[in-house]
C-alpha cells in the first residue's frame with residue numbers, strides 16, 4: 001500500500017514569533033525561511049502582514065526568495081487582513097492565504113461579542129474574498145477543541161463549500177487530550193458531508209505538554225497536515241515541535257502508515273539556528289534536539305551502546321544531522337567498557353591490569369566529582385602507568401580572520417617538542433575548518449574531523465568555552481581533544497591540536513611495538 005504524505009506546515013515565523021520575548025528581524029526571518037526550505041517543509045507561514053509593516057516586508061521578501069515551499073500569510077476573517085495577506089504573498093511561487101475566526105462560544109460571546117450565525121457569515125464572506133486572490137485557501141475555526149461540535153461541523157462544511165482547500169482545526173488553548181483530539185478529527189471527517197474535498201490539518205498548542213501526542217492522534221485519525229514550529233516555540237507553552245512530530249512519524253512509519261518529505265538531516269542545524277536567532281534556549285532534555293538527547297549516563301546503557309547502538313537509541317543522531325552524536329558521559333554510573341573506550345580515544349594502550357586499576361581510581365574519583373574530564377583521566381593513567389601525555393606539538397600563535405563577506409583564514413604557529421617552529425596559513429569553510437586545514441599542513445596528516453562541540457563552562461560575558469573535538473585516523477581509530485578558553489576559536493585550535501597529538505603519539509607507539 002502506498003504511504004500517504006503528511007504535509008508539514010511550519011509556523012515558526014508566525015506563531016513561533018508570538019512567543020513572549022521573541023522578535024525576528026527581516027534578515028533573521030529570511031535566514032530561517034531559507035533553512036526551512038532546505039529542511040523541506042511544505043508550507044511556510046511567513047507572517048501576519050496586517051499586523052505591522054515589518055511583517056508585510058518579511059512576507060513579501062520570503063515570497064520572492066523562497067520558491068520551493070508554499071508561502072502562507074495569516075489573516076483574520078476581515079477584508080483588510082485578507083487584502084494585506086495577498087499583498088504579502090502575491091509574488092510567491094505558490095501562495096496561500098490562511099484565514100481564521102474564533103468559533104467557541106466562550107470566545108464568540110466574550111471576545112467577538114457576536115452570535116454564531118454572524119461568525120459563520122463572516123467566515124464565508126472572507127473565504128470567498130480570499131478565493132478571489134488565490135485558489136489555495138486555509139481556514140481555521142479558532143479554539144476548535146472547545147467549539148460546539150455541531151457548529152464546528154456546520155462552519156467547516158460552509159468553509160469547504162465556499163472554497164477552503166485546507167481546514168485547520170486548532171487546539172488553540174492546548175486543552176485537548178490525545179484520545180479526544182483524535183476522535184474530533186474522526187468525527188469531523190465522518191460527519192462533514194464535503195470533508196473529502198479538503199485536507200485536514202492540526203495545530204496543537206502545548207499548554208498541557210501534549211501537543212505532539214495530540215498531533216499524532218490527529219494524523220492517526222485522518223489529518224494530513226501538521227502545523228509545527230521549530231523547537232516547539234510559540235504562544236505561551238508553544239506549538240507542536242517540528243522535530244518531535246517529524247521524527248515520530250519517521251521512527252514509527254510502519255505503524256502509522258504515513259510519511260513526510262522532510263530532509264531529517266537538516267533538523268539539528270535548523271534547531272540550532274532557531275535557538276540562536278530566537279534567543280530561546282532548548283532545554284537539555286528536549287526530545288530529539290536537546291543536548292542530552294543522545295548522551296548516555298548509566299553504565300548499563302553505555303555498555304549496551306558500545307555493543308550495539310540500537311540497544312538504547314531509537315534514532316541514529318546522524319539521521320537528524322548530528323554526526324557522532326551518541327555520547328557516553330563518564331561519571332559514577334559508567335562501567336568499565338565505556339571507561340576503556342574513552343581511554344583508547346585518548347590514545348593510551350593499557351594492559352588489562354593497568355586498566356582495571358585505573359578504572360578503580362576513576363570510580364573513586366567519580367563518587368566525589370560530578371564532571372570527570374580528560375585531564376582527570378590522564379592524571380589517573382599517569383599515576384597508574386607513568387605514561388604522561390606530553391604533546392608533540394603545542395600551539396604558539398593563532399590568528400583567524402572571518403566574516404560575512406570574507407573567506408575564513410587561519411594562521412597557526414606550532415612548536416614541536418624538539419624545538420622546531422612551523423607556521424602555516426589556510427583558508428577554509430569557516431574558521432574551524434581553516435584552523436584544521438592549517439594544522440594539518442603543518443603536521444603533514446589529514447585526519448577526518450568527526451565531532452565538534454562547544455559548551456560554556458562559566459556564565460557571563462567572560463564565559464569560558466570548552467571545546468571537544470573528535471578526529472578519525474586512517475585506520476578508523478577515534479581520538480579526542482578538549483580545551484577551554486574565553487575565546488572558543490582559540491579553544492578549538494588547542495582542542496584540535498590535542499587530538500592530533502594523541503593520534504601522532506599512538507602512531508609512534510605502533511611503530512615502536514611493530
Ligand code: KIV
Pocket residue numbers: 015100140142143168170171172173203205
Ligand atoms: O492557535 C491558533 O488557533 C492559531 C490560529 C491563528 C490558527 O494560531
Ligand code: ZN
Pocket residue numbers: 015170172203205235
Ligand atoms: Zn496557534
